[in-house]
Amino acid sequence: MPVDKTPTISDVARRAGVSIATVSRVLNLTAVVAPQTAEKVRSTIDELGFVPRTAARVLASRKTNTIGLILPEISGSFFPPMLSGIESEARHAGYWLLIHSMQDSSSPQVLGEHNTDGLLIFTDSLHKDELVALYRKGFPVVLLHDTPPEDLSIPVVTVENKFGAKKLVNHLIKVHHRRRIAYLQGPPAHEDSRWRERGYCDALDANGIPFDPALIVMGGFDEDEAYQAVQYMLHAGVDMDAIFAGNDDAAIGALRALKQSGPHVPGDVAVVGFDDVPFAQHLTPALTTVRSPIEQVGRAAVRQLLRLLHDQPADPLTLLPTELVIRESCGCQSPPTNALNRTLATISGGAQEQ
Numbered sequence: 001m002p003v004d005k006t007p008t009i010s011d012v013a014r015r016a017g018v019s020i021a022t023v024s025r026v027l028n029l030t031a032v033v034a035p036q037t038a039e040k041v042r043s044t045i046d047e048l049g050f051v052p053r054t055a056a057r058v059l060a061s062r063k064t065n066t067i068g069l070i071l072p073e074i075s076g077s078f079f080p081p082m083l084s085g086i087e088s089e090a091r092h093a094g095y096w097l098l099i100h101s102m103q104d105s106s107s108p109q110v111l112g113e114h115n116t117d118g119l120l121i122f123t124d125s126l127h128k129d130e131l132v133a134l135y136r137k138g139f140p141v142v143l144l145h146d147t148p149p150e151d152l153s154i155p156v157v158t159v160e161n162k163f164g165a166k167k168l169v170n171h172l173i174k175v176h177h178r179r180r181i182a183y184l185q186g187p188p189a190h191e192d193s194r195w196r197e198r199g200y201c202d203a204l205d206a207n208g209i210p211f212d213p214a215l216i217v218m219g220g221f222d223e224d225e226a227y228q229a230v231q232y233m234l235h236a237g238v239d240m241d242a243i244f245a246g247n248d249d250a251a252i253g254a255l256r257a258l259k260q261s262g263p264h265v266p267g268d269v270a271v272v273g274f275d276d277v278p279f280a281q282h283l284t285p286a287l288t289t290v291r292s293p294i295e296q297v298g299r300a301a302v303r304q305l306l307r308l309l310h311d312q313p314a315d316p317l318t319l320l321p322t323e324l325v326i327r328e329s330c331g332c333q334s335p336p337t338n339a340l341n342r343t344l345a346t347i348s349g350g351a352q353e354q
Contacts, residue, residue, distance in 0.1 A: 007048040016044040027114075046133065051114075066096040067118050067305060068111035072125040074101050076222065076249045077277040078294060082144075085298025086120065093306055102126065113139050118305045120144060124189040140308035142301050146191050155314040157301040161192050161274075164290040164322035165199025166206075168272055169244060171288075171324065173207045176331045178242040178270055180212075182233065184219025184226050184254065186246040193221070193246050196274060200244055214238055219250035226253030234261045241269060242330075248273040248280050251287055255329070266331040276325050285328035293320045 013020045018041060025033050026041040033041070044050075067090055071079070083099070090097045100111045102125045111119060118140030121131070128149060134141050135152050148154040172178040183200045186193030197216070204211055217233060219226035226245060230253065233240065243258075245251035251273030255265060263269045265285060273280065276291035297320060304314040326332050 007050040009050070011048060012041065012044050012050050015048065016041050064096075064115060064117050065094060066098055066116045067120065067302070068098045068100065068116035069120045069122070070111055070125045071099065071101050071122045074099075076247075077279060078221075078247065078249070078275060081277070081295040082298040085295035086302055087298075089299040089302035093302070095306075113137065118142070118309050120301050120305060122146070123191055124187065140305055142305045142308070142314065144297065144301055153316065155304045155308070155316060155318070157297055157304060157318040157320075158191070159292045159297060159320045160322045161195035162199040162202070164292070164324070165196040165244070165274065166203045167199075167324045168274070168288075168290050169200050169203035170207070171326070172242045172244070172270060172272065172330060173203065173209070176242070176266075176270060179209050180215065180240045181209075181242040181244055182215040182217065182230075182238070182240045184217060184229060184243065184245045184250045186219065186221040186250075190221065196244075196246055215240060219246050219253065221247045221250055223249045223253040223256070226250035227257045228253075230254045230257035231261065234258075234263070243269060243271045245271065245273045248275045248277045248287060248289055251280075251289070251329075252283070255283065255287075266329055270330045272330050280325075281327065283329070288327045288330035288332065289325050291323040291325045293322070296320055 009020055009023050013023045016023070018037060022033060022037065023041055023045075026038050027045075069083075069086060074083075087097050095117070098111055098116060112134065119134065120142050122144045123146035131141070131148070131154075132152065135154060141154050143154055143156045145158045147156055169181060172181055181200070181204070183197060185197060201211060215238065217229040219229050226249070230243065234257065243251075243254045245254050251271055254271050258265050258269055258271070265271050271287070273287050273289040274292065275294065276289045277294075280287040280289050300318050300320065304318060307314045
């Protein structure tokens, strides 16, 4: 009767058609390996079920005291407060934090069961097949700002996007009588952007304003991309009296484009954003936006992951509330009175179905 043989690094090298040294470099990140070669090695490792000796010792102890965070990139003003919340909560619980940025689709996944106890995964940063592989292994994972595939029961931590966006657009319509409101979309894969656009459309519909696709352009959650988008709209003669930027970084780009091209903010064109990152209140004019609890999302995600690490059930969905923040860029000179706040709450009504 044949005896099962535990796969070795030599088996991986032979099956992948590379040297043992190359396999070692992929495993230990000691040198740069061509993305295509690294992917082939990692696929072979998964196919054979190979576990490095160091990883085997880790798995035997079931403890690295480390959690991992996978991001598509680290840029803009959104990530610093989120990272602060994650790092602070992890450190308080006695865990180290490893961060990996998946800047392109060919970048190998370097965090997993061999060097962390669990992973936090931000939207659009890990291919579905890799997520499925982790889930099938029973490896603890929590998603940030992203819904898992229907067949995967993975906890999600995100914010209330649709209702926040609806409140913001309602404010522009009801208080400032704006009807030609442009929306600067975020990246197509970002769920936050899609929910914010739904809130935008709901507000238009509730106020009897027809949807105009000419007012929807890609802002990319990025200052420069939003700047180019608004410049294009202005040069194309698009009729607009307000811009709802998908996030505050995009709002900066919109403000810059308007300042250079002539329309006065907020007299000619109101500009509003989403997130309320620290610089929003210091812009000229100060930015009206929706406050998103960015740091709290990071903290909540770590707490949900810790529950999984301690064999406790995690909440399927953690949906944190957002808050309308009124400043000057929408046309207000001061925050609305309590009476107006009550009126806006009545106008907006309901909660996001997310």
